Amino acid sequence: MGIANDWSIAWGIAEAAHKAGAKLIFTYPNASVEKRVRALAEKLADGGTPIPVYPCDVQADSQLITLNSVLEADGHQLDFIVHAIAFANKDELKGGISQTSREGFNLAMDVSCYSLLAVMKYLKPRLTQSASILTLTYEGSIKVVPNYNVMGVAKAALEAAVRYLAAEFGPQGIRVNAISAGPINTLAARGISDFTNMLKHHEATAPMRRLTTKEDVAGAALYLLSSLGSGTTGEVLNVDTGAHILGPTPAGM
Numbered sequence: 001m002g003i004a005n006d007w008s009i010a011w012g013i014a015e016a017a018h019k020a021g022a023k024l025i026f027t028y029p030n031a032s033v034e035k036r037v038r039a040l041a042e043k044l045a046d047g048g049t050p051i052p053v054y055p056c057d058v059q060a061d062s063q064l065i066t067l068n069s070v071l072e073a074d075g076h077q078l079d080f081i082v083h084a085i086a087f088a089n090k091d092e093l094k095g096g097i098s099q100t101s102r103e104g105f106n107l108a109m110d111v112s113c114y115s116l117l118a119v120m121k122y123l124k125p126r127l128t129q130s131a132s133i134l135t136l137t138y139e140g141s142i143k144v145v146p147n148y149n150v151m152g153v154a155k156a157a158l159e160a161a162v163r164y165l166a167a168e169f170g171p172q173g174i175r176v177n178a179i180s181a182g183p184i185n186t187l188a189a190r191g192i193s194d195f196t197n198m199l200k201h202h203e204a205t206a207p208m209r210r211l212t213t214k215e216d217v218a219g220a221a222l223y224l225l226s227s228l229g230s231g232t233t234g235e236v237l238n239v240d241t242g243a244h245i246l247g248p249t250p251a252g253m
């Protein structure tokens, strides 16, 4: 869930999972994204079995209920779910957080955090024993990142949701984790004011002196989604070429 185009982190994970032998299902939230998702699904099908593609706007409970029914009717069980979904109004990804509107706050929280709870609520019947759920977060949840604003609050809530879900689903053998990715040039990220400077700063200062790639994230995702990660749940795994370890750097160092 969350492929918008071939820049998407979810697409990077899909390609890696496909290569590792996973049978995938894609979802899309609206007609304009559907076209691109179907084209990408065909790319992975490569003349073989087509990848099923279903509608699912995570803001609509009805669509999640329908998705569960359709998956059941089509005989699909889920070994894993990748939730790579977030949204906030562009106006609220700049300036001071105190300017956030109530509607904008609720929208960001609904799409970027509540949706993970809703996915678990409605797709629970489709999960196999030892299924693995993965969401995507960013360091702006625990540290102040200019312009990230309401999305930082939503990601903090999302990370808390991961822990609560991990505790709830753990007894059934179902794991819930997050990857905290470094900044990657995607459609969603471009909504953050001055994102290009964030990329430049990351590249110049991260311990590995390079940007995080969606392939970096996909590698960690395969660990968390597969039996390689069988003992890991409730975790927020940093995949950011080391940026999260840095403290304040005095000028000139």
Ligand SMILES: NC(=O)c1ccc[n+]([C@@H]2O[C@H](COP(=O)([O-])OP(=O)(O)OC[C@H]3O[C@@H](n4cnc5c(N)ncnc54)[C@H](O)[C@@H]3O)[C@@H](O)[C@H]2O)c1
Binding pocket: 001, 002, 003, 004, 005, 007, 008, 009, 010, 028, 029, 033, 056, 057, 058, 059, 083, 084, 085, 086, 087, 111, 136, 137, 138, 180, 181, 182, 183, 184, 185, 186, 187, 188, 189
């Ligand atoms: N790109 C980064 O720098 C970065 C860093 C850390 C975490 N993340 C997180 O990774 C995740 C994926 O984002 P991305 O950077 O790949 O960007 P992206 O724009 O490719 O993906 C965001 C996806 O959210 C989907 N979406 C938005 N509203 C939706 C709705 N109501 N229902 C269903 N889907 C909806 C969009 O269709 C899109 O596919 C997000 O949670 C994002 O916050 C991104």
